[in-house]
Amino acid sequence: MKLPSLKIRNLEAKFPVIQAGMGVRIGVAELASAVVKCGGFGTIASVGMGDVERGKTHFVEECNEKFANELKKAHALLEGRKNLGVNVMVAISNYEEIVRTAIAGGVDYIISGAGLPLVLPEYVGDADVALIPVISSGRAFEVVVKTWLRKYNRKPDAVIIEGPKCGGHLGFTMDMIEHPETCSLDILLKDVKEVMGRYDIDIPVLAAEEVCCRADVEKFIKMGFDGVQVGTYFITTEEAGIDRRSKQVFVDAKKEDIVVIKSPVGLPVRVLKTPLVQRVLSGNREKFSCPYRCLRSCNPAKSLFCIARALLATWEGDVENGLYMVGCNVDATTRIYPVKEFFDTLEGE
Ligand SMILES: Cc1cc2nc3c(=O)[nH]c(=O)nc-3n(C[C@H](O)[C@H](O)[C@H](O)COP(=O)(O)O)c2cc1C
Structure with a gap:
């Protein structure tokens, strides 16, 4: 099948792929801009950009400065191209400041999860930026939609559903994680679509979980998703920010x-x-x-x-002391490769 493009608000990417904004310093300017150039949506992870020593006394300023620099670097690499976004975790204590820095830095979209981004529209104001919550249940999606409509008269521009097998932090109980068949992405998609129907919302729905080849993208498109978010499979790209x-x-x-x-x-x-x-x-x-x-x-x-x-x-690259967040598909990361190789497989029928 020919893969569809992905339209979010007034943005459009050739391929239905968002690169996950992986922190700390995996989703940096090099990776995000390379993904955009290949025809996807490229996402900078905003968490943990600041220098630890300066952060001890000037945490908020240090994080803002380094994050703003990363955005500038990405814009310079992109030479005017659109489809650059950021990921901001609700769980961070400087959430508001980072969202405001993202807006000032001219991002096209904000993805926000690891908690419910209930106040996100307040910090974004009337900036022309697509807002994309990350959720792991129809109930969580409904809470976001209801709150945004009531308080800000705003709907999400797309939604990412993270499944129980994906990498990083998980919005499920341990029991659900041990029984992923009880909360699989096809079940969650149905729940989210049901909420969209009730609130008269028609937005792209993205699947996040174990995508590492064209067949995986096709599988989720056939299931009824509009696109995918790719995390783990992009960690071992040449462009990812962590040490070799x-x-x-x-x-x-x-x-x-x-x-x-x-x-x-x-x-x-x-x-x-x-x-x-x-x-x-x-x-x-x-x-x-x-x-x-x-x-x-x-x-x-x-x-x-x-x-x-x-x-x-x-x-x-300190393997003794590092934390290596990962999705269930780690077996697919068999080498370090340029991210373009993944996108090349998405061309054609
Ligand atoms: C190393 C790593 C770092 C991540 N960092 C973040 C993050 O900073 N913010 C966030 O919302 N999600 C984060 N995630 C989750 C991803 O955004 C994504 O939804 C998930 O990795 C998709 O599943 P996959 O890894 O199976 O492709 C991270 C995932 C990994 C593996």
Whole structure:
């Protein structure tokens, strides 16, 4: 089949693919701009951009500055092309500031999940930016829609449904994660469409879970989705921002190495069983102090590890101390490759 283009608000991409805004520093300007040039939607992950040392005393300013620089870099690489967006996690303590920095930085869309983005339209105001909530149930989608309509007279411009097998933080209970067939994407799509019908909303619906080839994109289009969001399969691209040693960890990993643990974000998170995770699973608390409180829900006195430090360690290639978030399809990441190779397979019939 010929793949359809993806239209969101006044934007259109040749292929129905959004690159997931993976933090920390995986979804950077190089990856997002390469994806846009290949015909997709490219997303910068806004979390964890700031320098740790300066962040100790100037957390909000430091995060804003570094994030704004990354947006500038992406715009320079894109030379006027549209379809650049950002991912902002509701769970971060500087959510409002980062959203406002994104708007000032001229992004085309904002994806927001890891919590319900109920106040997002307030911070966006009348800026011409597409708003895309991430949800994992029809109920969560309805809460977002109802709140946005009532408080801001605004509808989402698209919605991303994250399934129980996807990478990173998961909006499901442990019980549901162990029984993914009870909350599979076809079930969730039906629930979301039902809400769309009741609220008279006609927007693109994207599937996020285990997409790593053209056949996966076609599968979700045939299921009734308008497109997909790709995470794990883009971690081992040349353009992803993390150190090559960390990319190699994903290349070498097998499905059996995956485990779901409780994250300081307050949600389950799917990760590789690397040395840090093994220490955490045996109940050991990593020594750390927290000068900045980057997450609303994290209690540093109780958390077994600092997720910000762990994700920065991944960025640096420090395999002993890094946290390697991953989706169930890690077996598909068998090499480090330019992201264009994925998009080339989407051409033609
Ligand atoms: C390493 C990694 C980092 C992620 N970071 C974020 C993030 O910063 N914000 C977010 O909303 N989702 C994040 N996610 C989830 C992705 O946005 C995406 O929905 C998911 O990875 C899709 O499933 P897949 O990995 O099976 O393709 C992350 C996922 C991974 C694997």
